[in-house]
Amino acid sequence: MLYQVEMVVKPPKEMDASTFDEIKSREKSYSQDLQRQGKWRHIWRIAGQYANISIFDVESHEELHNLLLALPLYPYMDITVTPLCRHPSSIHESDC
Numbered sequence: 259m260l261y262q263v264e265m266v267v268k269p270p271k272e273m274d275a276s277t278f279d280e281i282k283s284r285e286k287s288y289s290q291d292l293q294r295q296g297k298w299r300h301i302w303r304i305a306g307q308y309a310n311i312s313i314f315d316v317e318s319h320e321e322l323h324n325l326l327l328a329l330p331l332y333p334y335m336d337i338t339v340t341p342l343c344r345h346p347s348s349i350h351e352s353d354c
């Protein structure tokens with residue numbers, strides 16, 4: 259099942275930079291591990307914002323929910339999930 263996930267990062271003003279850098283480092287490694295597994299198919303920066311648009315490919319709503327709640331940056335992000343299905347005009351076999 260495919261999902262578009264928009265993540266808007268809202269760094270806490272009171273957190274010191276080194277603590278936030280450590281959380282971002284864990285987030286990067288978690289994200290890249292899921293990308294290698296094929297569960298986090300794409301990630302793009304939204305130009306001009308501390309935000310990304312990502313495509314997840316997972317088995318269920320529950321799997322996506324659990325992956326998102328385990329994001330190290332989860333407490334500092336607004337997340338919007340949009341379920342996707344194949345467009346009948348798509349020429350890409352992987353769009354499912």
Ligand SMILES: O=C(O)C[C@H]1C=CC(=O)O1
Nearest residue numbers: 267285286289308309310
């Ligand atoms: O920078 C972001 O967009 C937030 C987050 C998502 C993956 C990652 O490595 O950081």
